[in-house]
Amino acid sequence: xxxxxxxxxxxxxxxxxxxxxxxxxxxxxxxxxxxSFARLMRDGENSTQVVLGYDMRASSPVxxxxxxxxxxxxxxxxxxxxxxxxxxxxxxxxxxxCPGAMFTASHxxxxxxxxxxxxxxxKPVGKDTGLTTISDEVxxxxxxxxxxxxxxxxxxxxxxxxxxxxxxxxxGSLRPLNVAVDxxxxxxxxxxxxxxxxxxxxxxxxxxxxLDGTFPNHEANPLEPANLVDLQEFVVQTGADIGLAFDxxxxxxxxxDEKGHAVSPSAVTAxxxxxELSRExxxxxxxxxxxxxxVPELVTERxxxxxxxxxxxxxxxxxxxxxGAIFGxxxxxxxxxxxxxxxxxGMLAALHVLAALGEQDRPLSDLMADYQRYESSGEINFTxxxxxxxxxSVLKSFGPRVHGIDHLDGVTVDLGDGSWFNLRMxxxxxxxxxxxxxxxxxxxxxxxxxxxxxIRAGTKELT
Numbered sequence: 001x002x003x004x005x006x007x008x009x010x011x012x013x014x015x016x017x018x019x020x021x022x023x024x025x026x027x028x029x030x031x032x033x034x035x036s037f038a039r040l041m042r043d044g045e046n047s048t049q050v051v052l053g054y055d056m057r058a059s060s061p062v063x064x065x066x067x068x069x070x071x072x073x074x075x076x077x078x079x080x081x082x083x084x085x086x087x088x089x090x091x092x093x094x095x096x097x098c099p100g101a102m103f104t105a106s107h108x109x110x111x112x113x114x115x116x117x118x119x120x121x122x123k124p125v126g127k128d129t130g131l132t133t134i135s136d137e138v139x140x141x142x143x144x145x146x147x148x149x150x151x152x153x154x155x156x157x158x159x160x161x162x163x164x165x166x167x168x169x170x171x172g173s174l175r176p177l178n179v180a181v182d183x184x185x186x187x188x189x190x191x192x193x194x195x196x197x198x199x200x201x202x203x204x205x206x207x208x209x210x211l212d213g214t215f216p217n218h219e220a221n222p223l224e225p226a227n228l229v230d231l232q233e234f235v236v237q238t239g240a241d242i243g244l245a246f247d248x249x250x251x252x253x254x255x256x257d258e259k260g261h262a263v264s265p266s267a268v269t270a271x272x273x274x275x276e277l278s279r280e281x282x283x284x285x286x287x288x289x290x291x292x293x294x295v296p297e298l299v300t301e302r303x304x305x306x307x308x309x310x311x312x313x314x315x316x317x318x319x320x321x322x323x324g325a326i327f328g329x330x331x332x333x334x335x336x337x338x339x340x341x342x343x344x345x346g347m348l349a350a351l352h353v354l355a356a357l358g359e360q361d362r363p364l365s366d367l368m369a370d371y372q373r374y375e376s377s378g379e380i381n382f383t384x385x386x387x388x389x390x391x392x393s394v395l396k397s398f399g400p401r402v403h404g405i406d407h408l409d410g411v412t413v414d415l416g417d418g419s420w421f422n423l424r425m426x427x428x429x430x431x432x433x434x435x436x437x438x439x440x441x442x443x444x445x446x447x448x449x450x451x452x453x454x455i456r457a458g459t460k461e462l463t
Contacts, residue, residue: 002141003029012135014127015314018105018114021059025113027066029138034070034101036137037117039145040130041099042076045119049077049150051092053084054103055187055249057213059113064103067115070142071101072150080154083211085187085250087345090122091161094341097121104187104249107221110214116249122343123321126314162194168339169351171199174358180205180240180256182231184220185212188246188347195347201358205238207231213248220248223332225262225378232260242357242364244350252333253346255353257364266292269329270299270371272352276327277302286319286328286336288312289409290422290435294373295329310409311424317342331379331435374418375444377436382455384432387425391432394423394454419443421451 011019017033019025041047050071054060068078081092086102093100097120105112117125125131137143179202183189189209196202207230208217218227222245235243235256243256255263273285273295284305287295296306307323309315313336316328320342328336335349336342357364384390391411395402403416410424410433419438426433434451438444 003139005139008135008139012131012138014131015124015312016114016116017131018108018112020111021063021113025059025063027063030063030066030115031070031073032138032142033115033134034067035074035142036070036134037099037101037125037130038071038074038076038150039137039142040133041119042074045099047076047099047120049079049096049098051079051081051089051096051098051100052103053081053089053092053100055085055213056083056185056190056211057103057105057110057113060103060213063113064101067101067103068152072152074145075147075150077150078152080152081157082154083187083190084158085191085347086116087251087340087343087347088157088161088187088191089116090118090341090343090345091164092155092157093118093120093122094343095157095160095164102249106249106251107219107223107247109219118343122341124314124317129314158191158194161191162198165195165345165348165351166199168337168348169355171201171351171355171358174199174201174355175361176201176203177242177354177358178203178205178238178240179354180207180231180235180238180243181209182207182222182228182234182243182245183209183250184222184227184246184248185210185215185217186220186246186248186250187211188244188250191250191347195351196354202354205234205240207234215248220246222247222252222254228254228256228262232256232262236260242354246346251344251346253335253350254333255350255364257368259365261365263364263368264292264372264376265329265331265333266295266376267368267371268333268349268353269331269335270295271356271368272329272335272349273299273304273327274302274371275352275356277304280326283326284323286316286323286325288316288330289412290379291329291331292374292376292437293420294371297373298371308408313344374437374439375441377434377444377448380434380436380448380452381426382432382434382452383430384455385430387430387432390455391423393457394451397454419447421447
């Protein structure tokens with residue numbers, strides 16, 4: 001059956017498939033996506049099977065079943081791994097060397113669901129690597145297949161996933177650690193016991209481990225400070241040495257120190273980079289352009305080669321493959337590892353932080369101070385109608401204060417005094433995203449106020 005281009009393109013986005021269940025996503029639509037994906041993998045990759053996982057949302061197993069039907073309609077076998085985190089699905093794709101599909105809407109509210117797709121070996125599928133083809137076929141109607149229908153089987157990879165992650169990080173001789181973990185009622189409640197449970201030196205204090213896709217306690221989006229508050233209080237109440245917070249599909253991990261203070265994902269990136277460079281001197285490390293400048297500075301100091309990337313996992317993963325980078329990090333708390341098929345794993349990053357903490361006696365707040373050289377604003381969103389015009393007005397307002405400028409992703413402005421800012425337009429919303437870094441918190445605050453004033457003034461002039 002054919003579908004309207006607008007309806008399909010609203011759901012099949014640049015990096016994944018995502019939409020409101022019942023309104024934008026239903027069994028029939030998902031079955032067609034599964035069929036088109038299978039055609040792409042069969043004809044373009046010579047794949048014979050697809051591995052399939054899903055999260056704890058009520059709609060996930062039903063939609064996953066429809067997707068499986070579409071795959072089998074095209075003659076490919078389906079291997080179900082059941083409930084899984086996204087990085088567990090990537091593990092299965094790497095282990096079985098076959099394409100994969102993960103049903104999740106990540107950190108989005110309960111009414112949403114979606115699909116993250118990958119090729120064999122957890123290689124990404126994005127707009128330019130398959131999603132456009134799938135979108136076009138779903139719009140036009142997916143051609144049928146007259147060959148033998150595929151089969152369905154089940155495989156539990158959870159224990160293997162935990163063992164594999166622990167094989168990548170030496171956790172055998174760590175001091176005792178109390179680890180508070182906020183799963184946000186998401187998939188970390190499923191994976192944390194399998195990964196951290198077998199480590200004798202670690203005692204896990206669980207928070208919201210019950211798998212519940214209605215998210216009864218808080219949104220499973222630790223990027224928003226409000227969603228970290230429960231963990232921050234929990235760490236202090238329990239006397240934990242560290243707190244870990246995961247998003248809904250548990251591919252992102254945020255860290256809280258023993259005082260209940262959030263640790264910058266840039267600092268985590270720098271710490272993990274330092275650890276990876278200690279075992280492979282001279283290796284390449286990818287960092288996106290809104291991570292702290294402390295990251296490339298540290299990589300260079302440790303003898304590595306920093307490579308700057310646009311924001312977004314498809315760009316990072318492409319650069320990981322192109323450069324052979326050992327590690328990559330984003331300020332959104334996505335962390336990518338060469339030894340994990342170049343894919344991202346919040347749990348693997350967490351193991352690195354836990355190992356770094358447990359190998360020495362300092363508290364986490366002291367340890368992370370080694371990697372925190374600057375202050376940052378985090379991402380601030382402004383609603384604008386004409387983003388390019390507003391950006392141009394901001395640049396004119398700074399005039400001769402601009403020390404350097406580049407357009408790798410949006411516009412990044414170096415003010416030459418240890419301060420910089422980046423303005424990027426959203427791909428999906430009428431938003432202008434601002435990130436600021438400076439030597440001091442006061443410097444960040446002053447720049448945010450100044451730039452925000454220019455943005456509001458520019459917006460007002462255009463309306």
